[in-house]
Amino acid sequence: MTRNFYTLFLFIFCCSFTALAYSNNKIENSKEDDFDVNEVIMHHIKDSHDFHILDWNGHPVSVPLPVILWTNEGLVAFMSSEFHHDDSGATVVKRKKQAFVKFHEEIYYAGNDKEGKYIQLDSSNHPINDKPLDLSITKLVFSMFLSIIIIFIIFILSAKSYARSKKGEPSGLGKFTEPIIIYIKDEVALPLIGEEKHEKYLPFLLTIFFFIWINNLMGMIPFFPFSANLSGNIAFTGVLAFITFVITTLVSNKHYWKHIFWMPGIPVPMKLFMAPIEFLGIFIKPLSLMIRLFANISAGHIIVLSLISLIFIFKSIWVAPASLLFSVFISLIEVLVVAIQAYIFTMLSALYIGSAMEEQEH
Amino acid sequence: MDLITPDVGLLFWTLVSFIVLYIILTKFAWGPILGAVKEREESIKQALDAADNAKKDMENLKADNEKILNEAKIERETMLKEAKEIKSKLISDAEEEAKIRAKKMVEAAKTAIQNEKNSAMNELKNTVVDLSIGIAEKLISEELADKDKQLKMIEDILEDSKLK
DSSP: OHHHHHHHHHHHHHHHHHHHHHHHHHHHHTOSSOOOHHHHHHHHHSOOSEEEEEEETTEEEEEEOEEEEEETTEEEEEEGGGGTTOOBSOOOEEETTEEEEEETTEEEEOOOOBTTBOOOBOTTSOBOSOOOEEOOOOHHHHHHHHHHHHHHHHHHHHHHHHHHSSSSOOOTHHHHHHHHHHHIIIIIIHHHHOTTTHHHHHHHHHHHHHHHHHHHHHHHSOSTTOOOOOTTSHHHHHHHHHHHHHHHHHHOOHHHHHHHHSOTTSOHHHHHHHHHHHHHHHHHHHHHHHHHHHHHHHHHHHHHHHHHHHHHHHTOGGGHHHHHHHHHHHHHHHHHHHHHHHHHHHHHHHHHHHHHHOOSOO | OGGGSOOHHHHHHHHHHHHHHHHHHIIIIIHHHHHHHHHHHHHHHHHHHHHHHHHHHHHHHHHHHHHHHHHHHHHHHHHHHHHHHHHHHHHHHHHHHHHHHHHHHHHHHHHHHHHHHHHHHHHHHHHHHHHHHHHHHHHHHHHTTSHHHHHHHHHHHHHHTOOO
16 A cells, blocks of 8 residues: 555656646746746636647647537538637637637627627627627537547447347446446435336436436546536536426426425425425426536536645745646545436436426325 | 527437437347347246246155155055954964864764774673673583583583673
């Protein structure tokens, strides 16, 4: 144990020197402008129209991704590289007699060309330009598609491994995935939804669990084509929570609604008092799902990036070992956290679905 | 503020992706995997049930065996008892018969002896009579010469001839 710890420490120490050699270069190159931690972290946490890999000699190197816009003239598509890494609304892309500019990772119709400015800002520095409906394959969408491909490969191979065996036992990848599937089945779906109905909702729970978990894990791998903060994006968690909400509402029975609007077993004034709270609860439950996953995963990314950023803030190589040690430590905790968050999301979804279908017993 | 404003594009793609993922996984992954798991669970349950049944059958068989053994024991005992009875009856019957036969034989022998005795007696009588007559003849022929003697002799003979 102690030996392992020393090995790890030595490894991190060596790594830190490599990282510092690189960071020193970078600091020298950009001595004039101060390192803005907030901007770096927020840039990573948020979505973008191209997948930034690294900076090479002061030039950003990134993978261009398709920009798809639903405009007043219909569908428009082009590669994000046509903006030439411009994010300040200075480069115009023209399609179907329309001009587009990208400003802070949002695409706007280019305004009137007054003094080379395409973006009109209001008093609080928000653009007032019109926006087309942006359906681009952004960094997060790209990452999501990649995760779907990975999930398909993992589970279709798992499913095939059953066909190969004689007595329905898994082999290969199936041996790894089956315990997790059985765990979700026996420890989440079965007790929370119930014996008769759990099989119907099990595919949904499994899909949502692995979708979240694989995306969480992909976000933790710090290089292209991973590292996207998809499951820490409120749109992603919001859609998943919304699906849970829809299912909960669709399967709900009379008993569930009676419990919300006219809680049995308590005096009438309390019934009147509880009804609005319970009614809000219908929406707060999925909202809490959405915010919990979003906040946890974003926080993980922010912590790791902040620790790495310490090196650039202090501009000292001597911070590197500590900050790397801490970021490795946090990453190890994050491995646990991402699995737990995926599990909690699944378990609470099962709980909400199960409680909406509960028969009158008590 | 940007951080908590959902993007319409991402909302759209997430929804589409999730639905596609759900449909394809349900068809090609969850279906076969859960089916196989369920089948296996059922086969395990069946195997356990079968083992239980076999155990019960074994127990029944054992009980049956014991029952048969007990029956056989009882039967053997009754057979032995019967055989003993038959034996003793046979023996007693034979003894009885032997006794009766012996008795009969003894009686037959007795009658035969009596008969023989009677006939021997008769024969003896006849012989004695013949002998006596012969002697008498001789004597008479001799004695008859003397009258007195004749008479005396006749008297003696008559007296002696009273045989017992």
